[in-house]
Amino acid sequence: MDWVIVAAGILLLAIGMYVILDGFDLGVGILFPFVPDDADRDVMIATISPVWDGNETWLVLGGVTLFSAFPLAYSVVLPALYAGVMVLLAALVFRGVAFEFRPRAEKRHLWNYAFFFASAVAAFAQGLVLGGFVEGFDVEEGRYIGGTFGWLTPFSLMTGLALVNGYALLGATWLILKTEGPLQEWCFRAGRVLLVGMTFFIVLVSIWTPLVQPEIAARWFTLPNLLYLSPIPLVTAWCVWRAWHLLSVRRERGPFPFAIALFLLAYAGLGVSLWPYVVPRHYTIWDAASPPESLAFILVGVLLLLPLVLGYTVHVYRVFRGKVTQHTGYH
Amino acid sequence: MEFLADPIFLSRFQMAFTLAFHILFPTLTIGLSLFLVVLHGLWLRTHDHAYMLLFRFWMKIFGLAFGVGVVSGIVLSFEFGTNFNGFSRVTGNVLAPLLSYEVLMAFFLEASFLPILLFGWGKVGPRVHFFSTVMVAVGTVLSAFWILSANSWMHTPVGFTLRDEIFFANDWWTVVFNPSFPYRLAHMLNASLLTVAFVVAGVAAWYLLRGRHIDLSRRTLSMAMWTALIVAPGQVLLGDLHGLNTLEHQPVKIAAMEGLWETRGHAPFVVFGIPDSEREENRYALEIPGASSFILKHDPGAVVQGLSSVNPDERPPVGAVFWSFRVMLYAGFLLLALALIGTFLRVRRRLYDSRWFLQLLVAASPLGFVAVIAGWFVTEIGRQPWVVQGLLRTIDSATPIPLSSVAGSVVMFLVVYHLLLGAFLFFLYRLVQRGPDERVPSEGIPGAPRTAWFPSAPKEG
Numbered sequence: 001m002d003w004v005i006v007a008a009g010i011l012l013l014a015i016g017m018y019v020i021l022d023g024f025d026l027g028v029g030i031l032f033p034f035v036p037d038d039a040d041r042d043v044m045i046a047t048i049s050p051v052w053d054g055n056e057t058w059l060v061l062g063g064v065t066l067f068s069a070f071p072l073a074y075s076v077v078l079p080a081l082y083a084g085v086m087v088l089l090a091a092l093v094f095r096g097v098a099f100e101f102r103p104r105a106e107k108r109h110l111w112n113y114a115f116f117f118a119s120a121v122a123a124f125a126q127g128l129v130l131g132g133f134v135e136g137f138d139v140e141e142g143r144y145i146g147g148t149f150g151w152l153t154p155f156s157l158m159t160g161l162a163l164v165n166g167y168a169l170l171g172a173t174w175l176i177l178k179t180e181g182p183l184q185e186w187c188f189r190a191g192r193v194l195l196v197g198m199t200f201f202i203v204l205v206s207i208w209t210p211l212v213q214p215e216i217a218a219r220w221f222t223l224p225n226l227l228y229l230s231p232i233p234l235v236t237a238w239c240v241w242r243a244w245h246l247l248s249v250r251r252e253r254g255p256f257p258f259a260i261a262l263f264l265l266a267y268a269g270l271g272v273s274l275w276p277y278v279v280p281r282h283y284t285i286w287d288a289a290s291p292p293e294s295l296a297f298i299l300v301g302v303l304l305l306l307p308l309v310l311g312y313t314v315h316v317y318r319v320f321r322g323k324v325t326q327h328t329g330y331h
Numbered sequence: 332m333e334f335l336a337d338p339i340f341l342s343r344f345q346m347a348f349t350l351a352f353h354i355l356f357p358t359l360t361i362g363l364s365l366f367l368v369v370l371h372g373l374w375l376r377t378h379d380h381a382y383m384l385l386f387r388f389w390m391k392i393f394g395l396a397f398g399v400g401v402v403s404g405i406v407l408s409f410e411f412g413t414n415f416n417g418f419s420r421v422t423g424n425v426l427a428p429l430l431s432y433e434v435l436m437a438f439f440l441e442a443s444f445l446p447i448l449l450f451g452w453g454k455v456g457p458r459v460h461f462f463s464t465v466m467v468a469v470g471t472v473l474s475a476f477w478i479l480s481a482n483s484w485m486h487t488p489v490g491f492t493l494r495d496e497i498f499f500a501n502d503w504w505t506v507v508f509n510p511s512f513p514y515r516l517a518h519m520l521n522a523s524l525l526t527v528a529f530v531v532a533g534v535a536a537w538y539l540l541r542g543r544h545i546d547l548s549r550r551t552l553s554m555a556m557w558t559a560l561i562v563a564p565g566q567v568l569l570g571d572l573h574g575l576n577t578l579e580h581q582p583v584k585i586a587a588m589e590g591l592w593e594t595r596g597h598a599p600f601v602v603f604g605i606p607d608s609e610r611e612e613n614r615y616a617l618e619i620p621g622a623s624s625f626i627l628k629h630d631p632g633a634v635v636q637g638l639s640s641v642n643p644d645e646r647p648p649v650g651a652v653f654w655s656f657r658v659m660l661y662a663g664f665l666l667l668a669l670a671l672i673g674t675f676l677r678v679r680r681r682l683y684d685s686r687w688f689l690q691l692l693v694a695a696s697p698l699g700f701v702a703v704i705a706g707w708f709v710t711e712i713g714r715q716p717w718v719v720q721g722l723l724r725t726i727d728s729a730t731p732i733p734l735s736s737v738a739g740s741v742v743m744f745l746v747v748y749h750l751l752l753g754a755f756l757f758f759l760y761r762l763v764q765r766g767p768d769e770r771v772p773s774e775g776i777p778g779a780p781r782t783a784w785f786p787s788a789p790k791e792g
Contacts, residue, residue: 050446053401057434057442063408064430071423078412079730085413086740089406090747096402097751100395104758142420148736294424297503298431305435312443319447319454 003295007069008278008285010302014065016267018058020170020260025052027171029095029119030164031190032112040183041112043324045102047178050320052099054313056092066278068298072142072288073278080137080144081129081151088125094118120164127163131156134209134270136280155208162201166263169194173243173255178324184252191247191255198259199240202266206233209273215281216273229272236265339729341737342414345744347711349406351704352748356400358703361475361520362527363393364468367448369554371464375457381547388767389531392759394449399755401442403748408434414737418718418728425491425500426481429507433477441470472520479519483512485719486710487580493722510580514573515710521569522706524562526699529666531555532673533696534763536689544766549683552692556677559670566663571626577710578627581720582636583645584713587652589623590616591637598623598635603657606649611639647715655708662702669695 025048032041067074078085095118102111132151137144172191176184210217220229239261246254276284289295334340367389374382408430411419419427447455447463455463490505491498500506532555535548578585586592590601592611600622604613621631628635638646669691676682718725 050450053398053445054439054442056401056405057438060405060408060438061431061434063405063412064427064434067408067412067419067423068427068431071420071427074412074423074427075416075420075730078409079414079416079732082413082730082732082736083739085409086736086743089409090740090743092405093402093751094747096398097747097754100398101754101758104761143731148733290424290427291499293500294428297500298428301428301432301435305432305439309435309439309443312439316443316446319451 003292003299004069004285004289006299007065007289007295008276010299010306011062011065011069012271014058014062016264018055018062019267020263021051021055021058023123023167023263024048024170024174024256025055026095026119026123027167027169028175029115029171030123030168031171031175031187032116032119034190035183035186037182038108040179040186041108042103043179043183044175045099046324047175049099051316054316059092065298069290069295070278070285070288071290072283076137076139076142076144076279076283077133080139080146081132083148084125084129084132084151088122088129091118091122091125095122123164123167124160127160128152128156130163131159133280134159134274135212136282139279139282155212158201158204158208162198162205165194165197165201166266169198170256170259170263173259176252177256180323180325185250188247188250188255191259192244195240195243195247195259198262202236202262205266206269213273219273232265232269232272236262236269239265335738336734338732338734338737339726341734341741342729342732343725345737345741346410346414348741348748349403349410349744351707352752353400353403353407354703354707355700356396356403357471357475358523358526358700359396359530360393360400361471361523362525362530363389363396364464364471365524366527366531366554367393368461368464368468371461375461381550384767384769384771385547385551387771388762390449391762394445395755395758395762397441397445399751403751406744413740414730414732415718415728416730418723421496421723421728422485422498422719425498425506426484428500428503429477429481429484433474433481437470437474437477440473441467444470475520475523476516479516480507480509480512483515484509486515486577486714487511488719488722498719511573511576514569514576518566518569518573518706519703521562521566522699522703524558525566525663525666526703528555528558528562529669529692529699530696532559532692533694536692537763538766539683540686540689540693544769547767547769552683553677556670556673556682559666560674563663563667563670567667570663575627577713581714583638583641584647584652584710585627586636586638586640587647587649587713588656588709589627589635590649590653591623591635592639594634594637594640596624596632596634597621598627598633598637600626601653604653606653608643608646608649645716647713652709652713655705655712659702659705659709662698662705666695666698666702 028044028048032044035041035044063074066077095115098111098115098118102108102115105111128151131153135151135153135155137151138146169191172187172194175187176191179187210220219225239258243255243258243262246258274280276286278285278288290298367386370382370386370389373379374386444463444466447460448467451460451463484506487510488498489509490500490502492501493499531551535552535555538544538548539552574585574588589598590604590606590613591598592613597620599618599620601613602617602619604616604618606613624633624635625631627633638649672688673682673692676685676688682688714720716724716726718728
């Protein structure tokens with residue numbers, strides 16, 4: 001058993017969990033100023049207040065897993081994306097402030113905008129970081145040598161917008177699941193618009209990345225890879241169609257899982273494009289991995305504790321399952 | 332102001348600022364979570380409604396502080412990489428796994444049981460709710476365990492081999508339980524209890540002075556002062572033990588704390604003084620002869636190692652360490668004095684109506700935080716110029732990032748954190764101003780519809 005692959009799997013799991021879970025709660029923030037009824041904002045907050053800090057913990061797990069399993073990558077990627085990472089972190093802090101204090105404040109509209117702004121900036125910054133990562137950096141002798149905004153390119157700006165759109169779709173479909181009445185109806189309509197946007201961005205990324213990076217084109221468009229990998233675009237297309245249908249016929253349970261599936265497929269596509277690099281085109285996961293004695297120590301912890309962690313997570317979502325309405329806010 | 336144009340200085344400033352800001356909140360939540368466990372436990376045992384009212388009140392403050400702690404903590408888990416990539420690369424094999432354990436063992440535990448603690452009324456029974464409260468408290472302590480283990484290793488690195496200037500762990504047990512860890516952990520956990528005891532006492536005294544929530548506040552003041560009576564002298568003892576451990580492993584740090592320039596016998600304790608690194612002496616010094624030797628070696632004549640035993644480039648900035656140490660020490664002894672006066676007043680049955688004492692308690696409520704921050708300054712600045720004692724210099728561990736990047740992030744964090752702190756203090760004041768909601772009815776404990784005693788609790792969907 002190759003421990004490096006297991007460690008990479010844990011890193012991918014942590015990032016994936018983060019993107020899905022914090023994705024929907026950031027998405028709820030992004031939709032915040034657009035819902036028509038002010039009372040609905042309390043409902044929206046109430047759907048995420050028991051879970052948001054657990055959701056953000058997956059980001060911390062992603063960060064420390066990168067640090068502990070791939071210290072070389074951690075020490076190259078983070079300085080390279082410095083400005084993007086800092087904006088992302090400050091936005092998450094600011095969002096936490098707005099989240100905590102909004103229910104207690106009198107001037108709520110101010111905190112409403114703060115919450116929206118911080119959620120949107122956090123999502124956009126994550127997209128920037130993702131885009132910068134995919135494009136790769138100038139690295140020499142284990143050190144990033146590009147400039148402060150070396151990764152700020154049309155491509156990364158586009159992935160920034162794509163993630164804002166995608167998180168908003170996750171947020172809208174989450175709210176469809178958790179609410180009812182006019183708010184839910186509004187989310188059905190918003191969900192269709194956001195689904196169109198998401199599809200647009202998926203297609204755009206799929207065309208753009210292979211054009212910019214010949215290695216990625218080679219991975220996807222040669223035989224027999226083309227055949228093995230064809231399920232990814234095909235299943236994506238099917239998911240888009242199913243999600244559109246479920247949103248149109250106002251089925252409340254379907255859209256959220258399909259939105260998650262779209263994210264996972266896009267994530268898998270990225271994984272295929274970048275594998276096995278943890279610093280694209282410079283270091284593979286094996287180059288950057290920490291030594292076996294460190295990996296073993298981490299993996300023992302993960303093996304014992306991750307099932308518990310997943311157990312708690314499921315438990316929290318179960319305790320707080322069901323609809324939230326204007327009369328049953330948590331605060 | 333040349334240092335403002337030095338990206339490494341700015342990285343260090345940013346790290347220190349974000350760390351110091353963050354530590355305030357765990358300090359509050361570790362102690363408060365244990366206080367919540369006690370209140371909840373007392374309520375389950377006695378069914379006395381007062382404990383539940385108090386629980387509900389302190390739960391809100393806990394929730395507020397916890398949220399700020401979480402978001403300010405996320406920043407830290409990335410800052411090692413962004414601003415100190417030399418450090419992360421060289422020590423990552425050893426230190427980062429400890430952080431992984433912290434996240435897996437503590438953060439998820441806290442994050443998953445906290446919502447049940449805060450919003451779970453009416454959704455789970457009282458016993459499950461109590462269990463969740465206990466789990467949150469366990470999480471806060473486990474979190475302190477792992478992060479302090481990692482921090483202590485930077486002071487007393489053991490259990491590793493160094494190959495090609497990279498640390499490799501060869502014995503995890505030794506790494507985790509490195510020599511300074513037990514002392515630092517005990518000192519910090521106790522500091523949290525001491526800080527929180529005086530926060531709780533300060534709030535109770537504030538109500539008593541205003542004639543509000545008399546019964547509830549007497550109970551909390553009593554509990555807080557009993558706690559203080561145990562943990563304040565305990566902190567003196569633990570601090571002394573921690574100091575002796577530091578003397579063994581980091582004698583130069585101790586010399587800076589004491590302002591001791593020459594290695595000598597009969598080393599004095601400098602009550603006041605201004606250390607002057609140029610002339611290697613303390614100006615305007617007020618000293619107690621032999622006291623430092625006595626404290627450190629339990630013999631007034633014993634020889635104590637001075638700063639001049641190492642080259643100036645291996646000494647920490649003496650003034651900062653010296654004064655941080657005195658701030659911590661004097662704040663700690665003030666709290667000890669208050670704990671003793673409180674006990675004296677209690678024996679005389681005057682604890683609840685001595686207005687001067689209650690006013691002192693209100694004024695002293697932030698003192699624990701002052702001591703904690705000062706204490707961290709002592710231990711962290713005292714380790715300089717090393718980031719890993721004797722092995723890796725801070726200057727070699729910082730990321731060579733452009734000045735504009737780090738200046739931008741410093742300004743951004745200063746703005747966002749000040750907003751955060753301002754808002755936190757404002758809403759904390761509002762919560763205290765509003766006080767425990769005594770209108771919550773006491774019938775229905777336990778068994779009756781729980782939503783009746785917690786009207787804001789959500790119903791099952």
